[in-house]
Amino acid sequence: MQIIYIQNKSKLLSVLLLLMPIFNMYELPGGRGTIADIALVLMFAIAVSRSVLSHKVKLVPSLFLFAAYLFLDGFVTMTYTNSPSDQHMTYTIRYLLYFIIFAICFKNYLDINFTIKLYGVFCVLSTIWLLMQYILMVFFHIYLPGFIARFVAREELLTDYLYVNHTFFYRPRSFFEEPAHYAVYVIGFLIILLLTSDTSKKISLKIFLSFGIVLSGSTTGLAMLALAWIVYFYRLFRKKKITTKTLLLIVGLLGALYVALQSSTAQILIRRTFQSNEASSGRFENVMRALSPKSALEFFFGRGAYVPDISDDVGWLPGWPLIYKCYGVIGLLLLLAILFSLFMHGNRNQKIFIALFVLLNIGTEMVTMSFVFPYMAYIVCGTMLDEKNLRRRKNGT
Numbered sequence: 001m002q003i004i005y006i007q008n009k010s011k012l013l014s015v016l017l018l019l020m021p022i023f024n025m026y027e028l029p030g031g032r033g034t035i036a037d038i039a040l041v042l043m044f045a046i047a048v049s050r051s052v053l054s055h056k057v058k059l060v061p062s063l064f065l066f067a068a069y070l071f072l073d074g075f076v077t078m079t080y081t082n083s084p085s086d087q088h089m090t091y092t093i094r095y096l097l098y099f100i101i102f103a104i105c106f107k108n109y110l111d112i113n114f115t116i117k118l119y120g121v122f123c124v125l126s127t128i129w130l131l132m133q134y135i136l137m138v139f140f141h142i143y144l145p146g147f148i149a150r151f152v153a154r155e156e157l158l159t160d161y162l163y164v165n166h167t168f169f170y171r172p173r174s175f176f177e178e179p180a181h182y183a184v185y186v187i188g189f190l191i192i193l194l195l196t197s198d199t200s201k202k203i204s205l206k207i208f209l210s211f212g213i214v215l216s217g218s219t220t221g222l223a224m225l226a227l228a229w230i231v232y233f234y235r236l237f238r239k240k241k242i243t244t245k246t247l248l249l250i251v252g253l254l255g256a257l258y259v260a261l262q263s264s265t266a267q268i269l270i271r272r273t274f275q276s277n278e279a280s281s282g283r284f285e286n287v288m289r290a291l292s293p294k295s296a297l298e299f300f301f302g303r304g305a306y307v308p309d310i311s312d313d314v315g316w317l318p319g320w321p322l323i324y325k326c327y328g329v330i331g332l333l334l335l336l337a338i339l340f341s342l343f344m345h346g347n348r349n350q351k352i353f354i355a356l357f358v359l360l361n362i363g364t365e366m367v368t369m370s371f372v373f374p375y376m377a378y379i380v381c382g383t384m385l386d387e388k389n390l391r392r393r394k395n396g397t
Contacts, residue, residue, distance in 0.1 A: 009046055013105055014115040016043050017377055018122055020370035021185055025147055025177050036370050037094065044097050047104035060380060062338040063103035069334055070096035070305070073327050077304035080297055084306070091305035095368070102376045112381040116192060119374060123189045124205070126174040127212035130182060133172035134215050146175040171217040183213045183221025184366050188356070188374050190225070194232045195352050206232075220363035224356065286315040290325045302328035307368065319361025322368055335367075342379060353378045 016039040023036035074092030078085055106112075129146055136142040171179040190209045193202055210229070213221045290310075293299035302325055303310055310317070310325050317325060324332040343354045357375050361367045366375075 010109045010111045011114065013043060013046055013109050014111065014118050017110075017373040018115070018119055020373045021177075021181060022175050024370045033090075040094065040097055040101075043101045043105060046109055047101050057104065058107035060103045060107065062341055063099045063380075066331075066334055066338055067096045067099035067103065069331060070099065070327065073301055073331060074304060076297075076301050080295070081303050081306075081309070083304055083309045087308075088304050088306045091307065095305050098372065098376075102380060106377050106380040110377060110381055112377065115377055115381075116189075119189050119192075120205075123186045123209060126176070126182060127186065127209055130172045130174035130212050130215060133174065134170065137170050137172070146173060172215060174212075174216075179216040180218040180220060180364060181371065183216045183218035184360060184364055184371050185374070186213055187221055187224050187228070187360075188353075188378070191228055191352065191356055192378070194228045195235075220360060223363070224360065227359075286317055287321045290314045290317055290321050298328065300328045300330050302326045302331060317365065318363055319365045319367035322365050326368070346379070350379055 020036050020039055023039050024034050026035045028034060028037070070092060074089055074096075077083075078088050081088065129144075133144045133146065136144050172182075173179045174182045176182040176185065186209055190206065190213070193206050193209070210225055213225050305326050307322070307326065310322070314325070320332065323335060327335075339354055339358065343351050346354065353375060357367075357379065364371075366372060
């Protein structure tokens with residue numbers, strides 16, 4: 001019975017951490033938080049129960065250290081900022097709970113193999129939905145939402161298509177808050193397929209998920225997608241696994257890409273990404289302003305975790321400048337040092353994911369959002385995955 005109980009907790013943890021980015025869209029009654037906050041409390045309860053009931057708890061001390069710094073930073077910054085104290089501490093507590101869960105849960109309750117399989121299921125379902133959204137809107141002008149409009153937290157989610165220079169331009173977002181969030185979510189699993197699995201397997205799934213990322217029109221997603229496929233083909237050539245089927249696949253992909261680039265939507269996307277500063281300016285035009293602190297205290301400790309206050313002041317920021325603005329240079333350097341330590345002591349799988357995580361936060365703010373959960377699960381548990389596979393190979397299974 002105890003084994004079944006633990007297995008059920010492990011599966012619940014997998015479901016919760018993978019659905020956090022979607023749960024974050026839906027408000028609780030009265031507007032006091034989102035469903036993701038309930039999921040966060042449940043995961044924290046799993047972490048606490050494991051710590052109390054077991055004497056063999058595997059921890060990640062560096063992540064606990066960062067959680068402790070967040071707690072201290074919350075009180076320090078509250079003394080000299082104008083953020084509402086209740087919201088200020090709510091954001092602080094929410095984010096430090098992330099790292100407590102990372103430090104306890106993933107090495108004790110998480111079945112990383114089951115989590116990856118479930119991750120793949122969610123990615124496939126969301127890509128199928130995204131493809132349906134695109135086909136219905138572009139060819140039949142039928143809008144297929146990916147959310148329950150009555151409960152969404154932001155009104156702007158109700159519109160995800162627009163006209164650019166009198167040309168219809170639609171970026172589907174599947175079940176997520178925006179197209180870039182879909183791309184960030186799916187690219188993680190695609191990287192697992194492309195770079196940490198057998199190069200000759202599941203090629204159709206790899207292409208299907210890549211197609212979804214292209215349709216999302218996410219600049220960051222497209223950049224990471226291109227990099228992942230380049231490394232993938234490099235591995236094929238290095239291992240001399242280039243077969244006639246593979247060559248036909250490459251030719252087919254290039255032909256499909258050429259045809260797709262001729263569409264009006266693709267042309268708008270190309271101009272947006274490469275021929276104008278629209279995609280880059282939204283990411284980086286506020287960074288220089290954000291890097292100018294108003295005081296020495298703000299330089300060292302930031303302005304606290306209350307992101308809306310920062311957004312009102314300097315605008316939208318990508319991940320690493322946002323960490324600096326929230327938690328100061330101490331918080332930024334501490335988090336980067338933790339990632340560097342995990343990178344140096346990790347296996348190849350973990351190193352790939354840490355590198356991807358660092359790159360994604362140059363163009364997105366995912367380090368401060370619930371999208372961090374699938375990535376941190378794999379970063380923390382990559383070694384466990386390798387050990388399990390090694391044992392299976394030794395046992396001949």
